[in-house]
Amino acid sequence: MTTSTPRFGVNYTPSQGWFHHWLDFDPDQIRADLDSIAALGLDHLRVFPLWPLFQPNRTLIRPRAVEQLVQLVDLAGERGLDVAVDGLQGHLSSFDFLPAWTATWHRRNIFTDPEVLDGQTRYLHTLASALAERPNFLGMTVGNEINQFSGDPHPDPDRITPEQADAWLRRMIDACERGAPGRLHLHAEYDACWYQDDHPFTPAQAARIGAATAVHSWVFNGTAQRHGAGSVAVGQHAAYLIELSKAWAQDPARPVWLQEVGAPEPHIPPDGAADFVRTTVAGALDCPELWGITWWCSHDVSRSLADFPELEYSLGLLTNDRRVKPAGRAIARAVEEVRTGWRSPAPRSTALVLDLPEAAAKRSTCAPGGAFFEAFMRLTAAGARPAVVLAGQATDPAHLAARGITALVAVEDVEQS
Template sequence: MATSTAATAAMVGPGSSIARVLAATDNPSTRLDPLRHRFGVNYTPSHNWWFCWNDWDSDPIRRDLDAIAALGADHLRILLIWAFFQPNPKWVSPAHLERLDQLVTLMGERHLDALVTVFTGQLSGWYFLPPFRRQSDGFFTDPMTLAAQELFVGELGRTLSRHDNLIGFDQGNEINTCWEAKLEVGDAWMKRMFAQMNATLPGRLHVNGVDHKPWFADDTFSPKALVADQVMPVMHCYPFWTGAVKYGGAMDPPSVKLLAAMAALIRSYAGTQQKPVWAGEFNTCIKELTDEQQAEWLDKAVHAAIEQGVSWFSYWDSHDVDRKYDFNPLEYTLGLLTNDGKVKPAGRVFKQLAETYRGKPVVFPTATLPPPPSPHTLDSSWRWILDWLGWKGKA
């Protein structure tokens, strides 16, 4: 690990954000090293979904975490629901903070690290807006809302600061799908929020887990700011939602090499192939695939991404969703585990990938990348990706 840390600092320079993250930790570990592969999942509680924040029962959570750890995962992305945690701009629920503290403790007992989302107003197609915040651009500029955000981050920081198994904050779950703004407004808010998060929890790795749209077209945050303000930019890769399925089948390059291609697209904005990239959410969301086909896609997609130097992988998601809840039909069968904890074919593939690559050095590609797409539109971005793939199939 000491060799990896030194290599990281040498690669990015002593004044870089990566070097500051590693230097700020007394005993740096692989949880903060973007040059070593990591494998984790987005946690979806099997019992009462994320409504469990309001109906807390730690016993099924313990069982979930045991099953996730048995698959070889080393971290979880856990989704806070902003409206549950902060129902008033001047008050954060102590009961919910205690439950978060307990969850991260339970994770630590199983050697699972935590990435904690913050402003999650949209999750799996449902909106969870605090009573004091409408779905509008005021999220990024309204003084009362900004003060509430500052309070929330501060309270979360006090709760989480004692945990060694904390990776850091994710600013939210795909914030741009809930609150939109002009690029300059979104970029300014992101920079402000990263500064606050770094002050509240220094020496951690904080990210902004946007969906795919800002990478493909103008949408709230600019690609240049996303790569400049993050040690390791995050990409959410779904062949169905990105439109990859328009250009080929589920096992064709636009789908199985989507993670690799989006990493190249991100690095084109960074201007270097040495930029670490985190696949923060990925799955097909192609409901026609069998469990065996989904497992095949996972194996091919991750291997292609590793060949292109993608650093960390966080699969969506851990468990299938209980069908007693009303969700988009695509949401019910995305897990590595069934709702009652049985390992699915994709879970077996995930375990093999994690055991094979976890902790191994990331090898970045050396080929020269073309300049970023121009104009920054969905069509031109897809043309860029298809050209990069050399794919002349369905279009």
């Protein structure tokens, strides 16, 4: 069991120009943004190159763009901030960013086309190699929630099988590892991989491929709508995803990174954002093997930019003129409390048994409203600290002992109120 102090960071959304800032790269603006982030006591950033801007042609990876990414990493390092870099962007805040060489007249499947795969691996390897000697470079994430391109509800998906998703992930992670050996290279999906029946990206892939498991916790997925902003289910959703992910891990000590979590309006009212931060952080910190928490996001999206979903404009810990918001103050307090008095959480000794086969085709029982999800939340509301164990591991004494599990509970034995 890990005893290291969890990391606290932020997904960096530039205060000026959002991720379009790569088109008008301004080191002075970035310095000011990073100063405002460091002032919260955070220790790392997750940053997002836009794939079409960095690789506009399959055989052209723009040297100047790569230099600017390295410069951003160096500016962060000057402020004591480590940096994780996402590669294939991919999808951000409801917008898709795919290179022209994958779309329309050049339309080809981004997960299976041999030439696209060659271009992707060259790109990821190039970014990782450029950063490999930077001491504050944490590692690469293959892309941001790129699984959303693989099926519904995407309007134009590149459909694949779970076997094809597995092969794609392994090839992309290998490219990152060859570029920067030994760093924290991983992949990250939105919660369809945990909740959506027949989704080609699976829980086993999320929990077994790469150096850590990433979870993205968003309560607008039906949790807040069903249970309400101040509910146990909303406050514990991130902890639930962390524990759910651990059920699929083969290594009981595998780290889990809460890589995205935020307080979306109106699902979380503005006057409840600080409470949501406190409850969510406390729940996540009560999960063994937590690598860290990376809040979404650093700065609000400017109202001068059009066509974002309404909730995207107010997710920052800071305003887009760099004033600290209540959620930002709550994060800063949490950071200070952890760093002055951290004690690793005790094992979650009671486990709720998840009876799903290895392929996990019908995983909607784990989604908000599903029988497994609701049973977990009822246990939590009753004061328990449930872990999750797969039925196939529930009869393995060595696995249970490694996780500190001493009691098992079946879903059907959790009484409904």
